[in-house]
Amino acid sequence: MKRHLTFLLIAFLVCIGAKAQVEKTNLRVLYVSGHSDIETMGIASYDTAAYDKSVVERAAAWEQYLNQYFTTVKAVRGADYNYRMSYDYDVTVIDGIPQPVEPRRNIIANGRYAKIIFARYFPDNFDRPVITIAEAGETVGRRIGVKNDWYCLCLDAHAYGMKTDHPIFRGPYKVKLTMTDRPTPEGAKEYAPLTGETLPETTPMWRVQKRGYMTDKGYKVGMVVRPWGYEDSPEAEWISGGESAKSYDAMAIGRHANWLHWGFAASPADMTDEAKPVFANAVVYISKFAGQHIIARKLNQNIPTRNRATEMKYRVGKEVYNGFVVSMEEYNVRMKHMADSLKKKEAAGEKLTDIDRQYLMMAEHPQPVPDYAQFVQQQAGSLYAKFGTDVAAYEKYYTENMPYFYATLDGYDLLLDEDAKSLGIANNDKRLLDRAVTMWEKGEDVEKARRLLCRYTLLRYDNPKEWRAWLKKYGKQLFFTESGGWLWLVNSQDPTTPGNDYSVLKANEADTSEMAEVREATSIDNPVQLAAVVETSGDEKTLVVKMKIHPGYHIYAVVSDKDPYIANTYDISVSEGAALAGELQKPAGRLLNSTGTVVYEGEQIFRQKFRGGDNGTVKFTVNFQACDNHSCLMPMSKTIEARY
Numbered sequence: 001m002k003r004h005l006t007f008l009l010i011a012f013l014v015c016i017g018a019k020a021q022v023e024k025t026n027l028r029v030l031y032v033s034g035h036s037d038i039e040t041m042g043i044a045s046y047d048t049a050a051y052d053k054s055v056v057e058r059a060a061a062w063e064q065y066l067n068q069y070f071t072t073v074k075a076v077r078g079a080d081y082n083y084r085m086s087y088d089y090d091v092t093v094i095d096g097i098p099q100p101v102e103p104r105r106n107i108i109a110n111g112r113y114a115k116i117i118f119a120r121y122f123p124d125n126f127d128r129p130v131i132t133i134a135e136a137g138e139t140v141g142r143r144i145g146v147k148n149d150w151y152c153l154c155l156d157a158h159a160y161g162m163k164t165d166h167p168i169f170r171g172p173y174k175v176k177l178t179m180t181d182r183p184t185p186e187g188a189k190e191y192a193p194l195t196g197e198t199l200p201e202t203t204p205m206w207r208v209q210k211r212g213y214m215t216d217k218g219y220k221v222g223m224v225v226r227p228w229g230y231e232d233s234p235e236a237e238w239i240s241g242g243e244s245a246k247s248y249d250a251m252a253i254g255r256h257a258n259w260l261h262w263g264f265a266a267s268p269a270d271m272t273d274e275a276k277p278v279f280a281n282a283v284v285y286i287s288k289f290a291g292q293h294i295i296a297r298k299l300n301q302n303i304p305t306r307n308r309a310t311e312m313k314y315r316v317g318k319e320v321y322n323g324f325v326v327s328m329e330e331y332n333v334r335m336k337h338m339a340d341s342l343k344k345k346e347a348a349g350e351k352l353t354d355i356d357r358q359y360l361m362m363a364e365h366p367q368p369v370p371d372y373a374q375f376v377q378q379q380a381g382s383l384y385a386k387f388g389t390d391v392a393a394y395e396k397y398y399t400e401n402m403p404y405f406y407a408t409l410d411g412y413d414l415l416l417d418e419d420a421k422s423l424g425i426a427n428n429d430k431r432l433l434d435r436a437v438t439m440w441e442k443g444e445d446v447e448k449a450r451r452l453l454c455r456y457t458l459l460r461y462d463n464p465k466e467w468r469a470w471l472k473k474y475g476k477q478l479f480f481t482e483s484g485g486w487l488w489l490v491n492s493q494d495p496t497t498p499g500n501d502y503s504v505l506k507a508n509e510a511d512t513s514e515m516a517e518v519r520e521a522t523s524i525d526n527p528v529q530l531a532a533v534v535e536t537s538g539d540e541k542t543l544v545v546k547m548k549i550h551p552g553y554h555i556y557a558v559v560s561d562k563d564p565y566i567a568n569t570y571d572i573s574v575s576e577g578a579a580l581a582g583e584l585q586k587p588a589g590r591l592l593n594s595t596g597t598v599v600y601e602g603e604q605i606f607r608q609k610f611r612g613g614d615n616g617t618v619k620f621t622v623n624f625q626a627c628d629n630h631s632c633l634m635p636m637s638k639t640i641e642a643r644y
Contacts, residue, residue: 025172025280027070027287030089033059034078034096035133037267039213039220041153055096058267062095065268069173069280083121084598086128090287094140095133095267102143102587118142123590123598124502125495127293129258129286134265135223141259145297145502147236147483148225148254148261154245155222155252155263157212158182158205161241167285168239168253173277179204187245190327193320194311199248208242208275209266220265224250229305229483233296234491253282257294260286292493296484297502304407304414305482309398316376316394325369332366339363381413403427406455406486409505417455419448427456428480433471433488440464456480457488458504470498503602518603522550527626527633530640534618540581541644543572543618545606554599555624557589565597566625566635572608575616581609617641 036054040046059075066073074089078096086092100119121140132140134155137148162169162177169175181202192199213221222242227249230238235257242252242263252263260282268276314320339360346352352360370378377384380394387393403426405414417427425432432452439449441464453467454460461467477491478499490499518531527550535542549555559567570584585607589598610618621639625632 022068022173024069024071025284027091027283028072028089029066029070029074029283030086030092031059031062031066031073031075032078032081032092032094032096032098033062033075035136035220035265037220037270038218041135041221058095058269061267061269062093065271065276066093066283070283083123083126083128086126086130089128090290091129091131091283093131093133093283094136097136097139102585120144120587124297125293125590127258127291129260129289131260131262131282131286133262134220137225137259137261137263138223142301145294145299145484146259147230147256147296147298148259149298149301151224151226151250152244152246153221153223154187155224155250155265156214156243157207157209157264157266158243159208159240159252159264160203160205160243161249162206162253163239166237166239168278168281171281172284173280175277175281176274177206178274179206181205182243184248185243185245188248188250190323191247193317193323194314195307196310196314197248205243206274207272208264209270210272211266211270213265222252222263222265224252224263225254225261226301226483227251228307229298229303229481230254230256232305232479232483233481233489234479235292235295255286255289258286258289258292259294293495295489295491295493295500296481296487298483299485299502299505300409300411302412303409303483303485304412306402306405306414308414309402309405312379313395313398315379316389317391318372321372321375324375328367328369335363335366403429407482409485419452419455422448427486428482430475430478430480430488432456433478437464437467437471440467456486457499458501459499460504474499501602518546518548522548524550524553524633526550527553528555528622528624528636528638530620530622530638532618532620532640532642534642534644536644539611541578541610541618543608543610543620543642545608545620545640547600547604547606547622549601549604550626551602552628553626554590554592554601554628555622555626556597557586557600558598560597565627565632568600569623570606571621571623572619574610574618575613578610578613578616578618581611584608613644615644617643 034055035058036051037058038046038051038054040051063073063075076085078098081098083098083101098121100121102120104119105117120143122144124144126144132148135150135153137146138150141148164177169177182205184199184201184203189199211219213219224242224244224246227238227247230236230251236255238249238251238254240251240253241249244250244252251261254261262279262282264275268279271279342352342360373389376389380387383394383397387397401416401421404417404421406417406427407414420427420432423432423435425435433456436449436452440446459467459470461470474490474492474497478488479491480488485502485505488499490497492500518529520526520529522529529548531546533544535544556565556567559565572580572584574580587600587604587606589600592599606620608618608620619639619641621637623635623637625635627633
């Protein structure tokens with residue numbers, strides 16, 4: 001009898017254990033490792049052995065966790081990952097930095113730094129579901145315009161303001177959200193006056209991770225994303241805020257097309273039990289966006305949106321100024337106290353670090369506190385000459401002109417569109433496009449019409465008939481995005497949809513200031529045309545080739561052994577006395593199909609370094625086969641020469 005009862009008890013416990021097991025979701029998940037639990041950003045020196053150990057432990061924790069929820073899990077190091085691998089999985093979790101397909105470049109013009117061309121990790125039309133952890137989203141997504149940009153590496157352990165009806169909080173795995181009132185972050189309270197908001201002293205928060213950088217020194221820091229303009233395109237959604245040093249609505253969790261940002265830094269080893277099913281739900285959720293890609297590309301993370309005008313109405317006010325004065329005075333007092341402490345430390349015979357001495361210097365030169373006029377001048381810029389310290393005048397200016405502000409892709413300030421203002425139609429009102437086309441059709445102020453259409457779209461039609469046809473066909477699908485460049489775009493996932501191709505604005509991805517434009521028109525008979533220039537930096541020279549491919553056609557960067565196409569080959573030669581240095585730097589291209597074939601379309605940039613030789617020529621030849629979606633042309637070649 002006793003043995004029987006024991007057997008029943010064991011069977012009962014087994015059943016209980018079985019019920020406690022998580023039912024796995026049938027998804028293939030790829031985990032890309034590389035991050036550590038140890039924060040190194042801004043740290044001059046750290047224990048490299050401890051860091052490397054943490055990377056291994058963190059990867060193991062992620063792999064173990066994902067295996068609890070999903071049927072197939074593969075872990076790879078960032079150094080071994082390539083975006084093509086994601087096509088074999090339902091979701092990719094990026095927790096490290098892969099090797100770029102195009103390296104980061106610093107452009108030097110006239111002997112001075114000009115700009116950065118950020119590394120590329122993915123092609124523009126990459127359409128596989130991805131979750132990025134902490135700052136990984138900024139790194140791998142910057143080049144292709146993912147909105148998950150770096151607002152601040154300052155996210156701690158708690159979330160708040162969650163959209164609790166969002167699918168990641170609803171299932172398939174059961175979620176419990178225990179909310180606790182915590183002090184509203186100081187950064188949020190400091191930012192609130194700039195938008196005319198008043199925040200409560202406490203905010204209900206949900207703990208996401210057991211450890212955070214504010215309580216555990218040296219622990220990895222999470223990242224929040226700029227909130228303004230995040231949801232101004234249909235493929236983006238703000239999901240949750242988080243405890244950070246920035247504005248109250250700084251985004252901790254959100255989705256832009258097939259890219260989900262999980263800003264919290266902890267691995268599953270340090271996630272709370274309540275957070276673990278939420279992340280698993282996030283994996284399931286993002287998997288549903290396979291085949292989608294970004295429409296509105298945020299190619300300038302600092303691009304101003306219309307909220308900047310709202311800010312400016314308050315930024316010049318006395319309340320903001322008084323808060324600024326208090327902040328500066330408190331800062332100077334803190335620095336003095338720190339300097340006094342360091343001086344005592346030095347007097348006691350302790351050695352000061354370089355950072356300590358930097359603090360001493362800062363204390364010896366306290367921050368000057370401007371008077372109100374100086375403060376307003378600093379905030380208002382060129383408008384100060386017009387309005388001085390007249391706060392009401394600034395408010396009137398920004399309120400009246402709110403519908404007509406815009407910004408350029410590479411700009412950081414709001415501009416006033418006098419063209420739109422003259423018509424009395426806001427730039428985010430679709431009627432502006434119709435009015436501009438109508439003006440062109442009637443021959444009325446054609447140049448103004450042309451400026452408006454080119455300013456707010458990615459099309460460059462040279463006659464009103466084509467503009468009218470486009471507007472008639474896609475008018476109901478149009479939306480206006482400020483963060484995506486102050487543009488009207490088409491809500492379509494079809495990559496061939498006219499009006500969504502940013503290549504017309506992406507000349508900033510290469511130093512083509514001295515490059516002649518591709519003057520010869522492409523055609524079916526001549527589907528590829530070239531232009532070239534040689535950049536010189538010291539002894540090193542770089543041939544930069546711009547390639548233009550006929551619309552609707554593509555050529556083959558990489559051909560899978562399963563496909564019958566002909567891959568590009570390249571021949572490069574330099575004059576006697578010069579020699580090529582390194583490999584030809586080629587653009588990433590776009591994945592054509594699931595076999596792994598990669599193609600080039602539109603405009604592409606190639607770079608080849610070489611050294612030696614005072615003057616001469618460098619010759620570039622591309623051998624290619626051009627195809628459209630229906631047929632292929634005979635293989636052909638194109639050659640361009642550039643002098644140096």
